[in-house]
Amino acid sequence: MTLRRASARPATTLHDVARQAGVSAATVSRVFNDASLVSARTAQSVRAAAEALGFRLNPMGRALRAGQTRAVGVLLPTLLHPVFAHCLGAIEVSARAAGHSVSFAATGYDPQNEDQASELLLQQRVDGLLLTVADAARSPLLEKLEREGKPFVLLYNQPSGRGRARARPSVSVDNRLAARHMVEHLIDCGHRRIRMVAGSFRQSDRARLRFNGYREALSQRGLQALEPLETPFMVGDLRPLLQDAMGRLDAPTALFCSSDHLALMAMRDLRRLGLNVPGDVSVAGFDGVPLGELVNPELTTVVQPTADIASIGFDLLRSLMGGERFAGSSRLHHTLRLGASVAPAPSPRSATDRPVRAASARLVPP
Amino acid sequence: MTLRRASARPATTLHDVARQAGVSAATVSRVFNDASLVSARTAQSVRAAAEALGFRLNPMGRALRAGQTRAVGVLLPTLLHPVFAHCLGAIEVSARAAGHSVSFAATGYDPQNEDQASELLLQQRVDGLLLTVADAARSPLLEKLEREGKPFVLLYNQPSGRGRARARPSVSVDNRLAARHMVEHLIDCGHRRIRMVAGSFRQSDRARLRFNGYREALSQRGLQALEPLETPFMVGDLRPLLQDAMGRLDAPTALFCSSDHLALMAMRDLRRLGLNVPGDVSVAGFDGVPLGELVNPELTTVVQPTADIASIGFDLLRSLMGGERFAGSSRLHHTLRLGASVAPAPSPRSATDRPVRAASARLVPP
């Protein structure tokens, strides 16, 4: 086996272009950075030379000299959850339009891993970061970034707590309020025993906020909040959890899940346990991934505007990287998407109502 | 608004570490590149100094000097399709383990866009590329890469045709064979009128190969292949397509879709048209994304080993980047995953069966 590197001709450089165009390297650089510094005629001939030679401006040389990479780092829990995959895709679009590149790393929902994964991005010398952390209120990573003066914008995380941490730039919905709206909807549908299925609180401050919204909705209507069913993310089977929760006499009539992914898993595993959604139990999610419309019954969920979260987050980061002190936070609107995964609850009057309920079921438009 | 850049202290450099450790920059460099060139004692003190100063080796300086970036480019159609999101996630894992970074770009399934998106990666000076193109047999992009001597490995694309193009390194399943197996399974279930729903052939050579497998299976059993239902990727509603196909007297009893995403969309849109899966029509997919197990009925599909495609692809690329001439292609095994989206066909005995079946069609709640 030959061990020569495949005909790797040395790439064309700025100097090659300069020579070809009969100008200095500085002039070529100006053409690509601020063409107004150069006469139209010169710029023209430089571009022609660059074109002819297939010149690509080398971002390493530029970054080294200019002290900025024009790259943003993106740190997200996992691409296995569509909401983050969509988000990354949308960030890439914004970044490309602005002439920035994107470096990505996944944490696998492991707070321990956040530091290591971020080091990868910091080593790449990204100019700033867009990130979702497990717990923004106590995140060594965020403190490190602040110590190093590296701009960042939180996505999905919603700074709470007191002091400086609350003022961190972020783009999210109002998680507490959104959850409250969804649970109120479930109550409006007649549900009284509503239980939350949540990703582990340690791995997600969003799940905690959403649980607060859940409690708020129930207590405001004089109903009793139940213990949340906490499950680690990245777990594949909810049957043990659900079997226990649904096998009791006071089983919930509705499950509010802290993400669409959990909701979809719950629906599958309820089905596998022989339970019908929404006949035996209603299920609601949170995220609003397009996928929710593909399942049967279609998922009732809180829609987060993921594309906006990405693009507004990127714009915010840009202004921070441009030197703005604090570019502010965005609290974006959520909406509810109603699908057939939620149906009216059985009348609470007597246990024998159960069969009757189906007849009175109001079908929610998809 | 203050316009100073946030306290961006200049980062620690190799020289800082060298000074702190009382050695030369060259020695520090050696510690991080090949510690065996340095005495254990020196290495130790260099590491200590680096640790104390929070030193991160700057990959730009290194890349500029060494002529390689230790970065790989990944070019995929879209992160909106879970199979590619998973693939990118898996590539990132392999790359990180090998000390490489990943640059990503999406083509949006647009062959026109492949060139522009790849330029982004080439400008980043990636050492090699992992990519899925619309049509590997006639791809200006691949020819450009070969002209420039830039190593690449195709993922999912399965080089066919003649000559050099056939010898391109790639990792995929045998698309034709896999499709044939699935269609044979449908035939074994009693289906005789099987129609393919395919992403547009212009956008996907995989879809074409799978159609060939479809035809092969049918002709081998003496059945007639039908015109494929071609639809652009990234389209959101298959109802027009399906309504037309299913509204005829000789409507298919099974649909074989060229991807899970299409299959899931088809199932949703059939449902919206009032048709039952698998009661009125069976549906099979291709990809094997975990999502297929979340829908109801669970999707029958061809499973591609996406994690293996990613990791084997990366290893292949590594050996190419290391200078191997042609590291070979991998044809990986597919498997069938059987779900309830496929059911036995209605008895083919008499045409008068049809109205009966329709009458018995249970309407799915919206």
Place this chain on the structure above:
DNA sequence: TTGAAAGCGCTAACAC
């Protein structure tokens, strides 16, 4: 085993 020196491709300060 270590150090000195040159230079990868680029931009910015300064000169003209």
Place this chain on the structure above:
DNA sequence: GTGTTAGCGCTTTCAA
């Protein structure tokens, strides 16, 4: 408007 020069952080001869 344009050129000259210096140097960003690193690796790699070459010499010691």
